[in-house]
Amino acid sequence: MAEYSSILLEKAVDELAKLPGIGKKTALRLALHLLGEEKMVTDSLSQSLLNMRNNIVLCKKCYNISDSEHCSICSNPKRDNELLCVVADMRDVMAIERTGSFNGVYHVLGGVIDPINGISPNDLRIKELVDRSINEDIREIILALPATIEGDTTNYYIFKMLQHFQGQITAIAKGIAVGDALEFADEVTLGRSIANRMPFNR
Amino acid sequence: MAEYSSILLEKAVDELAKLPGIGKKTALRLALHLLGEEKMVTDSLSQSLLNMRNNIVLCKKCYNISDSEHCSICSNPKRDNELLCVVADMRDVMAIERTGSFNGVYHVLGGVIDPINGISPNDLRIKELVDRSINEDIREIILALPATIEGDTTNYYIFKMLQHFQGQITAIAKGIAVGDALEFADEVTLGRSIANRMPFNR
Numbered sequence: 550m551a552e553y554s555s556i557l558l559e560k561a562v563d564e565l566a567k568l569p570g571i572g573k574k575t576a577l578r579l580a581l582h583l584l585g586e587e588k589m590v591t592d593s594l595s596q597s598l599l600n601m602r603n604n605i606v607l608c609k610k611c612y613n614i615s616d617s618e619h620c621s622i623c624s625n626p627k628r629d630n631e632l633l634c635v636v637a638d639m640r641d642v643m644a645i646e647r648t649g650s651f652n653g654v655y656h657v658l659g660g661v662i663d664p665i666n667g668i669s670p671n672d673l674r675i676k677e678l679v680d681r682s683i684n685e686d687i688r689e690i691i692l693a694l695p696a697t698i699e700g701d702t703t704n705y706y707i708f709k710m711l712q713h714f715q716g717q718i719t720a721i722a723k724g725i726a727v728g729d730a731l732e733f734a735d736e737v738t739l740g741r742s743i744a745n746r747m748p749f750n751r
Numbered sequence: 752m753a754e755y756s757s758i759l760l761e762k763a764v765d766e767l768a769k770l771p772g773i774g775k776k777t778a779l780r781l782a783l784h785l786l787g788e789e790k791m792v793t794d795s796l797s798q799s800l801l802n803m804r805n806n807i808v809l810c811k812k813c814y815n816i817s818d819s820e821h822c823s824i825c826s827n828p829k830r831d832n833e834l835l836c837v838v839a840d841m842r843d844v845m846a847i848e849r850t851g852s853f854n855g856v857y858h859v860l861g862g863v864i865d866p867i868n869g870i871s872p873n874d875l876r877i878k879e880l881v882d883r884s885i886n887e888d889i890r891e892i893i894l895a896l897p898a899t900i901e902g903d904t905t906n907y908y909i910f911k912m913l914q915h916f917q918g919q920i921t922a923i924a925k926g927i928a929v930g931d932a933l934e935f936a937d938e939v940t941l942g943r944s945i946a947n948r949m950p951f952n953r
Contacts, residue, residue, distance in 0.1 A: 553845065554810075554815055554816060554817060554822050554823050554824055554841075554844065554845075554848075555803075555807055555816050555817055555818050555822070555823075556818055557799075557802055557803040557806055557807050557818050558803055558807060558816060560799045560802070560803070561799045561800050561802070561803040563799075564795060564796040564799040564800070565796070565800075567792070567796070568781050568784060568785075568796075569780065569781070569784050570777065570780070570781075571781075575772065577842075577845075578771065578772070579770050579771070579773075580800075580803060581841075581842065582770060582771050583770075583800060583803070583804055584803070584804065584807060584816065588804055588805060590769070591800050591801060591803075591804035591805075592801065592804075593766060594766045594767070594769070594770075594797075594800065595796075595797035595798075595800050595801050596797075597759075597762045597763045597765075597766040598763055598766070598767075598782075598785060598793050598796065598797050599793060599794065599797050600759055600762070600763070601757075601759040601760055601762070601763040601782060601785070601786070601793075602785055602786065602790055602793035602794075603790060603793075604759055605757055605759050605760060605786060608756075613756050614756060614757050614760060614786065615756060615757055616757050616758055616759050620756050620757070621756050621757075622756055639756075639783070640779075640783065642756065643755065643756075643779075646756075
């Protein structure tokens, strides 16, 4: 209190410093920035955070974050509903959307199977995926989970749960990143990219 | 909108990204963090920012930020009201308070004279300082402005404006930082610290 000379400022700094990656010094800089700007700036920041937190829901179909019952991807008639991409997290939806090379729909699991951190299949939306594979008219399910042991475990678990599924099940390609030199790729990645070599398109 | 699948999220990210030093990626991370926490966390963050911005005022005496008409320093009877420290910014008050080695009161100018950036003496609270030097019972005025050309200019201007002042006018010592090796100090600082050498206290 002596340091800040204002309890209101101290409280704001404390709250900002609770955000990940924001320390006390950064929090103070942000608070003083807001004090130097018009009141409108703080109003509009606070309102947008409250609006987001209080009104965002999960899409009832794909469990991506959404402003309404069905998200903008699921309710877009131009998207291919028969092509379903399974991802761990809503951040992965954003990453794939940014590529602009996918026109299907998504299923967000909410994580991957991770026994060490206590995440079992029941904590994920795998049952919901199985339901969709039965009730919806799906041609192909693409598994786009992280290229980690947990991701691979989850891929395998889902594959087993989808044994009834008549369509195709695929997984995203693992290999060396576009633009990377071979000498800098790790052995496992390079090994995989040789094992999974593809016919050369001339 | 396609990228975020939620306009509410996009708006929150945009607002967060207006803060200094916060880019779009960090803003997204902060927004998703808030989405993953209890609603209470966002409520309390937003409320503290609004409370701060709408209720903080400037102390009518020293122009430091304050929760009431007179700040906690000016209204503290244990502080030495006859010892006045002139600083450029409220951040400097905090910095000096953290040292725990000053028990006087402050006068916050609101900047330093900086013609290049269009800050003239009239934009600062120099007239208010002169008024205080006349109306209050002050023993010593300490000039604690930045050790820059602008700070020195402002020191000199204030010194001229305080010619009527009967008390002592001092400036904070400039020299090599405590803990610093001489070889790493810049020439101007080292030169000053030799010119301003002091009797050795045994």
